[in-house]
Amino acid sequence: MGANDSTAEKNLASAALAVALAALAIAITQLLGQMFATADGYRRCQSSVMGAWAQYTRLRWKWTEMRFETLFTTPEIFLLPYIPNMQATSKMAVQQEELKWVGTFPGATEYPHSPLSQRSYLRNIDGLEPKLVDQNLGTGSNHEMACWLPFLHSIRENESDLHHSQVYQNATNYHTPRRPACRSIQKSWDFMAPELVRPLAVTYVGDIAIIVQRLGMTWQAFRPEEGEMRAEGNGHIIYSTLVRSIGPILHYAQGRIRGVPYEMYGKNANGTVPTELLLIPSEEADMMRFGILPCYAELMNCKQYAMGTIDEVRATLDLLDPTGIASKKIRDNRQFETTATFGFPDLISMAAPMFRQNGSTKIRLPVPTEHCTGLTSHKEGFVVFRERLGNYVSHEQTEPSHQTSWVLDSYDSLKSVYASWENGFKANFWVDTDCLCLDQVSDMWWQTTNYFVQLQHSGKARIKYVDLVACHIKNAVNFWHEGYERIQKGQGREHHGLRDWLAEGMHMYWDYLPNIVSEMSVKTYASESLIREAWIMLLFRAFCWSRCHYMSPSEARFPDSTRLPSRYWNSKLPVYLG
Numbered sequence: 001m002g003a004n005d006s007t008a009e010k011n012l013a014s015a016a017l018a019v020a021l022a023a024l025a026i027a028i029t030q031l032l033g034q035m036f037a038t039a040d041g042y043r044r045c046q047s048s049v050m051g052a053w054a055q056y057t058r059l060r061w062k063w064t065e066m067r068f069e070t071l072f073t074t075p076e077i078f079l080l081p082y083i084p085n086m087q088a089t090s091k092m093a094v095q096q097e098e099l100k101w102v103g104t105f106p107g108a109t110e111y112p113h114s115p116l117s118q119r120s121y122l123r124n125i126d127g128l129e130p131k132l133v134d135q136n137l138g139t140g141s142n143h144e145m146a147c148w149l150p151f152l153h154s155i156r157e158n159e160s161d162l163h164h165s166q167v168y169q170n171a172t173n174y175h176t177p178r179r180p181a182c183r184s185i186q187k188s189w190d191f192m193a194p195e196l197v198r199p200l201a202v203t204y205v206g207d208i209a210i211i212v213q214r215l216g217m218t219w220q221a222f223r224p225e226e227g228e229m230r231a232e233g234n235g236h237i238i239y240s241t242l243v244r245s246i247g248p249i250l251h252y253a254q255g256r257i258r259g260v261p262y263e264m265y266g267k268n269a270n271g272t273v274p275t276e277l278l279l280i281p282s283e284e285a286d287m288m289r290f291g292i293l294p295c296y297a298e299l300m301n302c303k304q305y306a307m308g309t310i311d312e313v314r315a316t317l318d319l320l321d322p323t324g325i326a327s328k329k330i331r332d333n334r335q336f337e338t339t340a341t342f343g344f345p346d347l348i349s350m351a352a353p354m355f356r357q358n359g360s361t362k363i364r365l366p367v368p369t370e371h372c373t374g375l376t377s378h379k380e381g382f383v384v385f386r387e388r389l390g391n392y393v394s395h396e397q398t399e400p401s402h403q404t405s406w407v408l409d410s411y412d413s414l415k416s417v418y419a420s421w422e423n424g425f426k427a428n429f430w431v432d433t434d435c436l437c438l439d440q441v442s443d444m445w446w447q448t449t450n451y452f453v454q455l456q457h458s459g460k461a462r463i464k465y466v467d468l469v470a471c472h473i474k475n476a477v478n479f480w481h482e483g484y485e486r487i488q489k490g491q492g493r494e495h496h497g498l499r500d501w502l503a504e505g506m507h508m509y510w511d512y513l514p515n516i517v518s519e520m521s522v523k524t525y526a527s528e529s530l531i532r533e534a535w536i537m538l539l540f541r542a543f544c545w546s547r548c549h550y551m552s553p554s555e556a557r558f559p560d561s562t563r564l565p566s567r568y569w570n571s572k573l574p575v576y577l578g
Contacts, residue, residue, distance in 0.1 A: 040190070044189075050149070056186070058071050069190055071186055074148070074202070075185070076202050077155075077211070078203060146198045147577060154215055158214060176282055177281060202576055203250075203577060205224045205575055208250070213231075215234060218232065224571075236253075249577070279362070280360075289366040292304050292569055299351075299449070307347075309565075310330075313330065313344060321470055346476050350376075354445055355548075361435070369563075376546045379422050384495075404536055407540045414441065421441070424547065442548050461524070462524065463524050464523070468520060469538070484501060486504060487501060
């Protein structure tokens, strides 16, 4: 009996111990479940939402509150000047703020200065890790994913195209290439608004406006203060929703159905932006998207002109012509043609620096103002200029100056070798001979630039370039009205089978030369022959600039959806990507 009782007691004790251990395990499990349940947002920071970025998600225990805090990492996307040959001076490790180029570029080097953090460095980073920009995320098949993942992928593909087109090879005083970069930022879910269900990436109004257009989209609405932003095009869609406690949140999607070729959406076979839509990705060119014209400061004595709206056009004209005559003429012309700023766009080709880089296959620029393609970009202007210049040289009573003869010889030399000199180029498309033509034209532009730099430092006979440009613009704004009057009266001159009003406009430019000489004689001690020579060099310089750059005539006619308000240039107003 005693042995049986002892065995029973042992079994009972074992059963009790098992029950107790099970209860302890259940209690611990319940406790852990309750503790992990305090990690608000943790399930929304997993790979099903963030892709490979979920590897940076972690929990931090807060003893004072007896709960877990969810920490996650998302990118901060912005544009950064790209200087290929700059080397970092320090190997300081970056804690949670590592800067990476959004792109895959061989030989990417370090960039030691970030406008956002003095501790941020590029440490031989060859773009984002492939797993952080999963190329399978760009088809819109997974609607749970944060939209900034396919957005990063699209940026990377587009930047790869731009890199191979040599636009990032050289940085100069007037060409500062800018590439999208991102910095990983650690955040806490404690400070996320309750309406949000996905982690947010952050960018800035001035940067996202440019990045979106580089992807081939066009802004249909751009009012960040009101929370309304929408862009479409090239198979992409981006739109905003307004969250009261945060502001505008952007949502990105590719509007391509799986299996449908990219060409059906206006894209290349690999999903990148068509070549003809790629624009020069420099800081100075980006300014033109906001209606701001950067100037060749050494000649223009200023850094930029605003011309995005008619009020800004008038303000710029008043700077060039304090008498207000030119501004009044523009206002009068718009009574007959509501978008007419004819003559004023010559300022672009006369004041802007050279954006195109030698050997580059990209010449397209954003449109900074209405009807931006002036006479110096049209074939009519070229042909009539050559005709009138030849007549001027042959009828000149004295031997033509060396510079005037050089302009005539250079024009004829280019025309005899390159048909594109007069006919113009299509955006970003040409054969090797056309590229050689543009390199040669670019060299001539620099020669005319050096001519004016020297002319400004030639003692009493110096001619200030900005004064000459102002006199030209003051007279050029009259060509449209006066040229039409001559044509209607049957007094139009030879237009060589081209558009008569543009050809007549260049004839009018030559008719204004005596007025320009008279006005400039008050501002300089230079001789009349030198002033005429300088004006001929001015127009030839403008022709050379126009051939080295392309601005879409369709965008010039319908500018509202392509040009953004100048107040948003370089704006650091944050917006979020959900």
